[in-house]
Amino acid sequence: MFRLFRSSAFRLTLLYMVTFGASVTALLIFVYNTVISDMEDDLKHSITVQEADLRRSFGLLGPSEIATSLQHMLEKDEEKTLVLMLIDRNWHVIAGNLEQWPGGKTSVDTWIKFPIGKASGSSLPPRAIAINTTLPGGYILLVGRKMAEIEHVREIIVEALYICFGIMFVLAAAGGMLISYTIYRRIEAINQTFLSVSAGALQTRVKVTGTADEFDHLAVHLNQTLNRICELIDGVRDISYSVAHDLRTPLNRLRHRLESILAQQMSGEKMTEEVRKSLSEIDTLVATFNSILRIAQAEMGAGVEQFADFNLSEAVRDVVDLYRPVAEEKSQQLTTEIAEDVIINGDRHLITQTVANILDNAIKYTPQAGHIMVTLAIADSQIELKVADDGPGIPQEFHHKVTEKFFRLERSRSSPGNGLGLSLVSAAVKLHRGDLSFADNAPGLMVTVRLPLK
Amino acid sequence: MRVLLIEDDEEAAQFIIRGLEEAGHEIRHVADGSSGLFNAVEHEYDVVIVDRMLPKLDGLTIVQTLRASGNTTPIIILSALHQVDERVKGLKAGGDDYLVKPFAFSELIARIEVLARRQRSVAEQTMLQVADLVMNFRTRKVTRGSKEIPLQNREFLLLEYLMRHAGQVVTRTMLLENVWDFHFDPQTNVIDVQVSRLRQKIDKGFDKTLIKTIRGAGYQLGESNH
Numbered sequence: 314m315f316r317l318f319r320s321s322a323f324r325l326t327l328l329y330m331v332t333f334g335a336s337v338t339a340l341l342i343f344v345y346n347t348v349i350s351d352m353e354d355d356l357k358h359s360i361t362v363q364e365a366d367l368r369r370s371f372g373l374l375g376p377s378e379i380a381t382s383l384q385h386m387l388e389k390d391e392e393k394t395l396v397l398m399l400i401d402r403n404w405h406v407i408a409g410n411l412e413q414w415p416g417g418k419t420s421v422d423t424w425i426k427f428p429i430g431k432a433s434g435s436s437l438p439p440r441a442i443a444i445n446t447t448l449p450g451g452y453i454l455l456v457g458r459k460m461a462e463i464e465h466v467r468e469i470i471v472e473a474l475y476i477c478f479g480i481m482f483v484l485a486a487a488g489g490m491l492i493s494y495t496i497y498r499r500i501e502a503i504n505q506t507f508l509s510v511s512a513g514a515l516q517t518r519v520k521v522t523g524t525a526d527e528f529d530h531l532a533v534h535l536n537q538t539l540n541r542i543c544e545l546i547d548g549v550r551d552i553s554y555s556v557a558h559d560l561r562t563p564l565n566r567l568r569h570r571l572e573s574i575l576a577q578q579m580s581g582e583k584m585t586e587e588v589r590k591s592l593s594e595i596d597t598l599v600a601t602f603n604s605i606l607r608i609a610q611a612e613m614g615a616g617v618e619q620f621a622d623f624n625l626s627e628a629v630r631d632v633v634d635l636y637r638p639v640a641e642e643k644s645q646q647l648t649t650e651i652a653e654d655v656i657i658n659g660d661r662h663l664i665t666q667t668v669a670n671i672l673d674n675a676i677k678y679t680p681q682a683g684h685i686m687v688t689l690a691i692a693d694s695q696i697e698l699k700v701a702d703d704g705p706g707i708p709q710e711f712h713h714k715v716t717e718k719f720f721r722l723e724r725s726r727s728s729p730g731n732g733l734g735l736s737l738v739s740a741a742v743k744l745h746r747g748d749l750s751f752a753d754n755a756p757g758l759m760v761t762v763r764l765p766l767k
Numbered sequence: 768m769r770v771l772l773i774e775d776d777e778e779a780a781q782f783i784i785r786g787l788e789e790a791g792h793e794i795r796h797v798a799d800g801s802s803g804l805f806n807a808v809e810h811e812y813d814v815v816i817v818d819r820m821l822p823k824l825d826g827l828t829i830v831q832t833l834r835a836s837g838n839t840t841p842i843i844i845l846s847a848l849h850q851v852d853e854r855v856k857g858l859k860a861g862g863d864d865y866l867v868k869p870f871a872f873s874e875l876i877a878r879i880e881v882l883a884r885r886q887r888s889v890a891e892q893t894m895l896q897v898a899d900l901v902m903n904f905r906t907r908k909v910t911r912g913s914k915e916i917p918l919q920n921r922e923f924l925l926l927e928y929l930m931r932h933a934g935q936v937v938t939r940t941m942l943l944e945n946v947w948d949f950h951f952d953p954q955t956n957v958i959d960v961q962v963s964r965l966r967q968k969i970d971k972g973f974d975k976t977l978i979k980t981i982r983g984a985g986y987q988l989g990e991s992n993h
Binding site: 589592595596599600603607615616619631634635636638639642662665666669670673676677729730731734 | 852855867869871919921947949950951952953954955957960961964983
């Protein structure tokens with residue numbers, strides 16, 4: 314179930330919106346202040362101009378003329394924004410549109426702001442701004458404007474602020490829900506996949522949307538992990554089947570041998586021979602089990618923590634030395650080209666066995682007087698081990714099958730071996746993050762093992 | 768030879784006891800770890816055979832405890848664990864040899880005899896001699912009678928191992944482990960070919976064969992010495 318408020322995406326969106334709202338508010342307050350003070354400056358400017366004008370006229374014409382002219386100006390003011398007043402030294406109003414002198418008696422020659430008229434409804438009473446000047450003879454002139462326009466702009470900005478907050482809240486809530494739902498859907502797809510995998514549907518995979526975003530990357534990596542796990546499980550399943558099938562034959566032979574010893578009246582010598590054969594059959598079985606164990610260990614990645622640096626050149630030379638007499642017995646020519654001091658980080662025993670298995674195969678399947686060439690080199694900053702022979706080779710279509718456990722070519726079924734040699738090679742090479750490939754040596758087989766340089 | 772066997776599998780133990788007694792050894796058997804350790808500390812033995820997994824006290828712990836107390840009796844560890852690192856652990860703990868189950872009895876007896884005798888001949892030698900075969904370490908030359916036998920490096924090491932254990936049976940696995948330091952079973956019998964090549968050089972043209980094949984077990988250089 315989708316719980317909105319517990320979704321981290323939703324909470325993050327809200328946090329983002331709050332931050333965003335705070336910045337918008339700060340911006341609006343800045344705009345508001347700038348606009349209002351600009352408008353006030355304009356107003357003050359026109360007031361100053363008019364006041365200077367009137368002061369000059371007063372000097373020329375005297376109080377009564379000015380009073381008339383003030384009345385005249387007020388009558389002509391159609392927008393009713395002017396605020397004018399003239400008083401004498403006894404604070405008697407001579408002319409003007411104010412009922413009484415605004416502010417205290419000390420507020421002379423300064424800018425003053427004062428309420429004008431009655432408050433209508435809930436809104437504040439309209440205000441005015443004015444300057445007053447002392448004129449010769451103790452007269453005081455007040456020139457001002459109603460601030461209606463400024464008030465209006467203020468109202469517009471405040472209203473805009475409210476609307477802005479309203480829209481933002483709706484957007485935040487909707488966006489938060491949308492974003493968190495989108496993320497939730499992607500995560501939930503992964504959750505569902507893993508729920509069904511853990512419930513047993515191992516083949517379920519996370520859907521990759523193809524947008525190549527971080528969720529796709531995550532999905533691809535999770536799928537790779539699942540594939541690897543499935544491979545391992547399949548490997549275990551395969552080997553259980555293979556063990557059950559392929560060990561039946563030698564066990565069956567062993568059983569017959571023991572039965573015949575029991576049933577027949579054999580001479581001591583013949584019986585000894587039969588028992589000896591049985592023992593060697595058991596040894597073969599044990600060797601097969603050991604191989605299976607080693608392959609399983611390599612496939613599970615066991616022993617990686619015990620990897621150490623060792624000289625691969627020496628290891629390869631040792632293996633070649635061990636096998637050289639065997640090749641010579643078959644009059645085969647075993648030539649080597651081994652680069653000096655190739656150091657590798659790995660499991661020395663496993664790598665040695667890998668090299669031995671490949672060489673063992675080459676000697677076993679190459680006929681009398683054949684040629685075998687072992688090369689160790691560094692190519693393209695990789696270690697490259699090649700064992701090439703001019704024997705019968707492996708048909709192309711079986712190249713990928715020969716590393717399967719217990720797989721044997723039809724023609725080699727009669728020769729000794731358990732079909733695990735190359736499986737171990739493959740597992741060991743994989744454990745060392747290397748690559749194993751087979752190629753036609755025209756004629757013969759070329760086995761190439763590439764291993765990463767340390 | 769006095770042998771202590773610490774093994775909890777009754778059938779396996781009876782099999783080992785029978786075999787060792789037939790070979791003329793005196794054997795004492797205990798079935799759990801703590802009485803095994805007690806016995807090993809209380810009495811003198813020539814060789815201790817200890818199973819890796821035991822009730823009450825684990826095989827590795829026994830080996831470690833014995834070694835920590837200064838006991839130097841040769842120890843062979845038996846185990847059903849085949850990993851190479853298990854083997855390394857066993858030898859690190861102070862075991863002298865490590866044998867994976869199932870094993871051929873000939874393998875066990877060969878290793879016991881090699882171990883028991885090793886105790887007595889640790890002194891540095893400049894030469895080895897078996898019958899008329901002489902190996903000189905200073906000159907790295909091998910002669911039989913008056914004839915010098917040229918050997919390649921690995922052949923020299925192989926012969927050295929056989930000569931150091933003259934009169935004892937050494938198995939193919941022992942040769943592979945000690946001469947080549949390889950710990951796996953090669954599919955082809957490489958050791959047989961190696962030994963027969965060495966035999967060609969050592970024995971060809973001489974009346975007495977020095978390197979003998981012991982059927983079902985391995986090889987032996989020179990006459991049995993017991």
